[in-house]
Amino acid sequence: MSTHRYLLKGAALPDGSKADVLIAHGCIEKIDLNLIDAHATLIDVTGSVLLPGLVDLHTHLREPGREDAETVLSGSRSGAKGGFTALSAMANTSPVADNAGVVEQVFRLGQEAGLLDVFPIGAVTQGLKGQALSEIGAMADSIARVRVFSDDGNCVFDPLVMRRALEYIKKFDGVIAQHAQEPRLTVGSQMNEGSVSSILGLKGWPAIAEEAIIARDVLLTDHVKSRLHICHVTTAGGVEIIRWAKARGINVTAEVTPHHLLLTDELARSYDPIFKVNPPLRSEKDVMALREALAEGVIDIVATDHAPHSLESKECEWQEASFGMLGLETALSIVQKTMVDTRLIGWAQVADRLSTAPARIAGYQGQGRNLQIGAKANLTVINPSATWVVDKDLVASNSRNTPFHGYELPGVVTHTFFNGIATLCDGLLHSNGEIA
Ligand SMILES: [Zn+2]
Numbered sequence: 001m002s003t004h005r006y007l008l009k010g011a012a013l014p015d016g017s018k019a020d021v022l023i024a025h026g027c028i029e030k031i032d033l034n035l036i037d038a039h040a041t042l043i044d045v046t047g048s049v050l051l052p053g054l055v056d057l058h059t060h061l062r063e064p065g066r067e068d069a070e071t072v073l074s075g076s077r078s079g080a081k082g083g084f085t086a087l088s089a090m091a092n093t094s095p096v097a098d099n100a101g102v103v104e105q106v107f108r109l110g111q112e113a114g115l116l117d118v119f120p121i122g123a124v125t126q127g128l129k130g131q132a133l134s135e136i137g138a139m140a141d142s143i144a145r146v147r148v149f150s151d152d153g154n155c156v157f158d159p160l161v162m163r164r165a166l167e168y169i170k171k172f173d174g175v176i177a178q179h180a181q182e183p184r185l186t187v188g189s190q191m192n193e194g195s196v197s198s199i200l201g202l203k204g205w206p207a208i209a210e211e212a213i214i215a216r217d218v219l220l221t222d223h224v225k226s227r228l229h230i231c232h233v234t235t236a237g238g239v240e241i242i243r244w245a246k247a248r249g250i251n252v253t254a255e256v257t258p259h260h261l262l263l264t265d266e267l268a269r270s271y272d273p274i275f276k277v278n279p280p281l282r283s284e285k286d287v288m289a290l291r292e293a294l295a296e297g298v299i300d301i302v303a304t305d306h307a308p309h310s311l312e313s314k315e316c317e318w319q320e321a322s323f324g325m326l327g328l329e330t331a332l333s334i335v336q337k338t339m340v341d342t343r344l345i346g347w348a349q350v351a352d353r354l355s356t357a358p359a360r361i362a363g364y365q366g367q368g369r370n371l372q373i374g375a376k377a378n379l380t381v382i383n384p385s386a387t388w389v390v391d392k393d394l395v396a397s398n399s400r401n402t403p404f405h406g407y408e409l410p411g412v413v414t415h416t417f418f419n420g421i422a423t424l425c426d427g428l429l430h431s432n433g434e435i436a
Pocket residue numbers: 152153154179231232278279
C-alpha cells in the first residue's frame with residue numbers, strides 16, 4: 001500500500017538504452033522516454049545506471065549472539081547503502097540457525113527492519129558440528145521458507161553427511177552451499193600457502209584444501225542428482241573443476257567475493273589482520289582466473305561474504321585475529337573496478353551476476369527481475385563516473401573491518417529502492433522512504 005511515487009529521469013538501463021522509469025504502488029509502472037508525472041518525486045539520474053536490486057547470497061548478520069558486531073537492522077542498513085535489496089543471513093549465529101525457531105526469528109527481524117529482504121540460510125548440521133543433520137525440513141516448512149543450507153565458516157567435511165544433505169534437499173528444490181575447506185589440510189592455517197607465507201612464517205593454507213572438497217562434492221552431487229553451490233571460490237584450480245563439472249551437466253553454481261577479485265596475499269606482508277580472511281587472499285594468477293571465470297559465467301555470481309567483527313577481534317596480532325572482512329558497502333564499486341572498468345563485462349552482466357543469478361539460485365521471489373513493467377521495484381542506481389574514498393568510520397555496519405579503508409573506488413551507489421520505497425536516496429539512508 002505504498003503511496004510512494006518516484007520518477008527516475010534519464011536512467012541508463014543495463015542494456016545501454018536510456019529511459020525514464022516511473023515507480024508507483026511498489027512496482028515499475030512505466031518505462032518510456034520523456035515521462036511526466038505531476039505526483040511523483042522527480043529524481044534526475046542522468047549518467048547513472050539503473051540495475052535490478054542487488055541480491056547477496058552470503059552475508060553474516062551476527063544476530064542472534066554478536067549484536068555488537070552486527071544486527072539484522074545494521075546489516076540491512078549496510079546492505080541498502082551498498083545497493084542491496086536482499087541479503088542471505090548465514091547460519092553461524094549464536095545460537096546456530098539450525099532449527100525453525102532461529103530462522104523465523106531472523107526472518108522476522110528482517111521484516112521489522114524493513115529495508116530489504118532478509119532470507120535466512122539454515123545450517124546443514126546441528127550446531128555446525130558436521131555430524132547430525134539439522135532440522136532441514138522444519139526450516140524449509142517454516143515461515144522463512146528456507147531453501148539454501150550451509151554450515152559456512154565450517155566445511156561439511158564428512159562425505160556421508162554431505163551425501164545425505166544433498167539427498168534431503170531434493171524434496172523442495174533446495175541447495176547446499178558448501179564452504180570448501182578440507183579441515184585436515186588447514187589445521188592452524190593463517191593465509192594462502194605460497195612464497196609469501198614462507199617468508200612471513202605464517203602457516204599456509206594450500207589451494208588443494210579448497211579444490212579437493214569442490215571435486216568431491218561435484219561428484220557427490222552428480223551421483224545423487226542434487227544441487228550444489230560453492231561458496232567463495234578462490235583458486236584457479238577450483239575454477240577448472242567447476243568448469244569441468246558444468247561441462248558434464250552437473251548442477252553446480254559458484255560464487256566469488258569482491259575481495260578475491262582484487263586483493264592478493266601480498267597484502268599479508270603488512271601483518272595487518274584486516275587482510276585475514278577465510279578462504280584466504282590468494283595469488284595474482286588466481287585473481288585473474290577468478291575474473292575470467294566470472295566473465296565467462298563459470299563462476300555464476302558475486303557474493304560478499306560480509307563478515308563483521310568487533311574491533312578487539314581484528315585489532316590484535318595476526319594469529320589471534322578473526323577471519324573476515326566487511327563487503328556490502330563496497331561490493332558494487334569493487335565489481336566495477338575489477339570487471340567493468342577492465343572491460344571484462346558490461347552492466348547487463350553485472351545485473352546478472354549480482355541480482356538475477358543469485359535470486360534464481362536461491363529461488364527468491366520478487367528479486368532479481370529484469371527491468372520490466374509490473375515487476376516489483378527493487379532497484380539500484382549507480383553513478384559509474386563518480387568516485388568515492390572508503391572511510392571505515394562512515395560505514396553503516398556496526399563494525400569497521402573493511403580492507404578498503406582509504407581506497408578511492410569508482411562507482412557511487414546513489415539510490416536503492418526496496419519494494420518501491422527509497423531506502424537510499426542521494427547516498428543517504430531513509431528508514432521510511434521519505435525524501436527530506
Ligand atoms: Zn565461508
